[in-house]
Amino acid sequence: MSGVFEEEHEAWNQLQAALKEPDLKTEELKMLADSISLRFGNLLKQTEKLTKVGDSAQNRLMRIQNELQNSNSKLEKSIRNLHLLSELGKVITSSLDAKKILQELYNQLKDEMDLDIISVGSYDAESDSVKFKFSLNQGSYVPSIFLENLNDDNYSSICIRGNKEVILEDLNLESQERISGLRKQWGEDIRSIVYIPLKVEDRVVGVFTIQSRNANAYNYQQLNIIRSLASYLGIGLDNADAYRSLSKRNKDLKSSLEKVRSLNENLAIERQKSENLLLNILPGPIAERLKAGEEIIADSFADASVLFADIAGFTVLSSKMNDASKLVSILNDIFRDFDNITQDLGLEKIKTIGDCYMLAGGIPNPAPDHLERMAEASLRFCEVFEKIKNNWGYEINVRIGIHSGEVVAGVIGKYKFVYDLWGDTVNIASRMESHGQVGRVHVSKEVYARLKDKYDLEARGEIEVKGKGKMETWFLNGKKS
Structure with a gap:
């Protein structure tokens, strides 16, 4: 038998064979027993040594296992902490x-x-x-x-x-x-x-x-x-x-933009008010020229018409009436209707002087039919007073004069602008009104010559006109049928 414990096994077999012999001697048996004892003693020592080596290796393996478990636990905790840090990092930075x-x-x-x-x-x-x-x-x-x-x-x-x-x-x-x-x-x-x-x-x-x-x-x-x-x-x-x-900053900017927007809206409203006020004072084209920077505006018109309408009886009425607001209301009703007619016919209101209303045609924008428009306006002005007398119950009427010809128009003043007219045409139109009759439209020879084909005009004959001498004039009664 070969392998581990072969010598010990051989010695054991020799002892078993010797014990079977009848003439076995004591000394021989003792020698065989001592040999086996020696061999098995050595084997026991080797076994004890191997046991000690095994125990040491087992202890070392147990220590390594514990260390691996601790390392694994630390590693798992580190991984968990890294995952925690990663998740927290995402939350924090996002x-x-x-x-x-x-x-x-x-x-x-x-x-x-x-x-x-x-x-x-x-x-x-x-x-x-x-x-x-x-x-x-x-x-x-x-x-x-x-x-x-x-x-x-x-x-x-x-x-x-x-x-x-x-x-x-x-x-x-x-x-x-x-x-x-x-x-x-x-x-x-x-x-x-x-x-x-x-x-x-x-x-x-x-x-x-x-x-x-x-x-x-x-x-x-x-x-x-x-x-x-x-x-x-x-x-x-x-x-x-x-x-x-x-x-x-965005909120402040938004607030500032809102304030700017509000200011711009208010500015636009105020600008529009100024525009409207300026347009109430001046003709639109003239207002635009002033805004563009023109300081002196003076234009000459070879053909224009001028009308003056004076309220007859208003001075006497105002002296008798103690209610100022009522007096102004009557005048406001009259001039408001005049304004509507003027606007409707595309004529230009120049100004009011007390209870006198001044109107022009063909300025600032020339128009070939300005005199016909002026005639229509004068007839409507007369109709206004029929309504005024019915509504208010006062005996007041209008006296109107018209002339046409060359005029000069422009803006005068620095703080309170006035668009006004100058020239002999303006003076004659004023004389036509002052020398006319209540409730009628008094016109010059020049007006008659241009309207006689379309309008019914009544000859008045020659009259003495202040500053002009004798002049032939007519009354405008209406359009021809």
Whole structure:
């Protein structure tokens, strides 16, 4: 038999064979027994040695197994922490709401470590201070304003000025002067605080603090998580501040634009009022020329017509009437109707002088039929007084004079513009009115010559006209049938 224990097996077989022989001698048996004893003694020693080697290897294997289990547990925890940091990093850097960022931090970390209070302070370079505006106490948002001046002896100053984290394992062992403000703000039972500076590149943007009511609350691994989060948190808060600042600027800009829009609307309204007022004073084309910068406006018209309409009896009526508003209302009714007729026929109202109404045709825009329009207007003016007498019950009437010819028109004045007419045509038209008869339209020879084919004109003969001598005139009765 070959293999392990071959010699021992051979010795054992020899002993068994010797025991079967009848003439076995004692000395021989003793020799065989000693040989087997020696061999099995050696075998026992080898077995004990192997057992010891086996035990040592087993212990070493058990230690390796325990170490592998511990390493695996640490690895699993590290993977879990990395996943946690990754998820928190996404939330922090994607959110633009500091309150939401802080709430998410608390929700994710509350099972990993003591988080009785977490807070974020924003660094204000202008005031050189840290303002803690966002805090969570046991998961509940606390809208507190806690300001720490970095020129004072406080932990925020140590954190930012020294650009380093501050780990306070037990506040009871710290300076009472430093912690009095902290406990006043966050409670007397706070024992552990960690301050981490928040930075974006090389710029400090604030401070992140976590606090516990237990002493020595944070181990090395937990602190590493907090340190890693601080880098994300700095970016997130900087983005939130930038967004908040941008939102405020946009809101201010929107408010300013709304004010500008409102001002523009009011300006447009006021401009329109000014336009309307200017158009009430001046003809449209003349107003445009003034707005364009013309300082002196004077135009000559070779062919224009001028009408004067004077209210007969109004002076006597005004002397007898004590009610000024009623008097003005009567005059307003008359001139308002005159204005409507003037507008309808495309004529130009020049002005009113007391109870006298001055009208022109063919200016500022020349028109070949201006005299026919003027004749139509004069006849309608006479009709107005029939309505006035019926509505008001007063015996007043109108006296009208018309002449046509060459005129000069322009704007005079600096503060109260007046568009006016000059020339002999204006003077003769005025004389036609003053030398006319109540309720009738008195016209010159020039008017008669141009209207006789279309209108019924009654000859008055020659009359003495002040400043003009004898003149042949006519009354306009209406259109020919």
